[in-house]
Amino acid sequence: MTSADKAVCRLGSHRVVAPEGALPQAAWKLDATPRARANEVLCRVEALNVDSASFRQIAQACDGDCERIGEHIVATVRERGKQHNAVTGSGGMFVGTVAEVGDDLRATSDLRPGDRIASLVSLTLTPLHVERVERVDVTTGRVWIEGSAILFESGLYAKLPDDIPTDVALAVLDVAGAPAQVRKLARPGQTVAVFGADGKSGMLVCAQARDRVGPSGRVIGIAPDATTAGARLLLDEGYVDAFIEVDATRALDVADAFEALAPELADLVVNCVNVAGTELSSILCAKDDGTVYFFSMSTSFTAAALGAEGAGKDVTMIVGNGYTKGHAETALQTLRDHPALRAYFTERFGRAGG
Numbered sequence: 001m002t003s004a005d006k007a008v009c010r011l012g013s014h015r016v017v018a019p020e021g022a023l024p025q026a027a028w029k030l031d032a033t034p035r036a037r038a039n040e041v042l043c044r045v046e047a048l049n050v051d052s053a054s055f056r057q058i059a060q061a062c063d064g065d066c067e068r069i070g071e072h073i074v075a076t077v078r079e080r081g082k083q084h085n086a087v088t089g090s091g092g093m094f095v096g097t098v099a100e101v102g103d104d105l106r107a108t109s110d111l112r113p114g115d116r117i118a119s120l121v122s123l124t125l126t127p128l129h130v131e132r133v134e135r136v137d138v139t140t141g142r143v144w145i146e147g148s149a150i151l152f153e154s155g156l157y158a159k160l161p162d163d164i165p166t167d168v169a170l171a172v173l174d175v176a177g178a179p180a181q182v183r184k185l186a187r188p189g190q191t192v193a194v195f196g197a198d199g200k201s202g203m204l205v206c207a208q209a210r211d212r213v214g215p216s217g218r219v220i221g222i223a224p225d226a227t228t229a230g231a232r233l234l235l236d237e238g239y240v241d242a243f244i245e246v247d248a249t250r251a252l253d254v255a256d257a258f259e260a261l262a263p264e265l266a267d268l269v270v271n272c273v274n275v276a277g278t279e280l281s282s283i284l285c286a287k288d289d290g291t292v293y294f295f296s297m298s299t300s301f302t303a304a305a306l307g308a309e310g311a312g313k314d315v316t317m318i319v320g321n322g323y324t325k326g327h328a329e330t331a332l333q334t335l336r337d338h339p340a341l342r343a344y345f346t347e348r349f350g351r352a353g354g
């Protein structure tokens, strides 16, 4: 039976080519035929925002060469029908224009052909067809393509806001889950540690944590270099109270530096790095009964679980679900509420579209 003969499923299982019975995220291969089935939305894709952990891995494998990165992505999509990095397991998101809304959705969906949207579900489960890679930007992980993608009935999306440039909105929406989760997790008076503080998600998290913990709380940023423009902005604007310049893969160095600064340790640790091997550092910075939120896609469940056990740390560890209710609006609002952050994101990502 071809995927066109299968009954449509809300979660998109009718698009799974292999293995039989899998859902799209877990599947090895999807059918990315660019035609909307009854419960699907077909989009013309303008750009992919490749997940940071994935892009870093691809860029390293291609020696940072834009042409080879483009070819790598085309090859993955041709083989799997989706941009699913087999090494990191992560994907990203797309921005594009609605081309067709399937028959069954027309009455209920608020999408119409011509609407510009950003997908809020991972590229690891999104049927994707790439005709051509137009440009790759290694500094932002942005890849402009000609192609198409399918959103399932269950697929989340955000209409692009009028007041924020598309490239900036895309950078924010890619990591929307992080600031929105932190808004829910952080409490007044708490100490919050943010790993990868000067990256996209890290900066939004710092701003959101600062608002939540208030004047009696502390936000401590952690990244390898305290002199980056992002790190300086966090300090200058008071989004962080202190910045620890350390390689987060070096758990003992991190623990020593953090304990010197905050002997009580952190109530909440948020891991926003794009490299592997930082689970134990994060765990060691959390106080007993504290919470560690692993937003990073480079997180190993095994390393986190066994690391916490080995260190005798009774901490709650949260898998970084990219979705929480209202996450897109919370993330965009974080930018609107913080003009300095907005200026930084606009400078850094706003011109990515050229």
Ligand code: NAP
Binding pocket: 051, 052, 053, 054, 090, 174, 175, 177, 195, 196, 197, 198, 199, 200, 201, 202, 222, 223, 224, 225, 228, 246, 247, 248, 249, 272, 273, 274, 275, 294, 295, 296, 297, 298, 320, 321, 322, 323
């Ligand atoms: P990003 O902008 O590339 O930032 C990565 C951060 O990690 C930077 O601050 C970087 O510092 C820092 N970092 C790199 N190596 C480090 C090290 N050895 N020690 C300490 N910090 C280090 O990434 P992003 O877009 O915010 O994404 C962050 C993570 O979230 C990635 O793993 C991404 O895959 C993941 N993600 C998860 C979801 C989800 O749904 N859970 C969704 C989107 C993205 P430098 O700038 O100094 O290198």
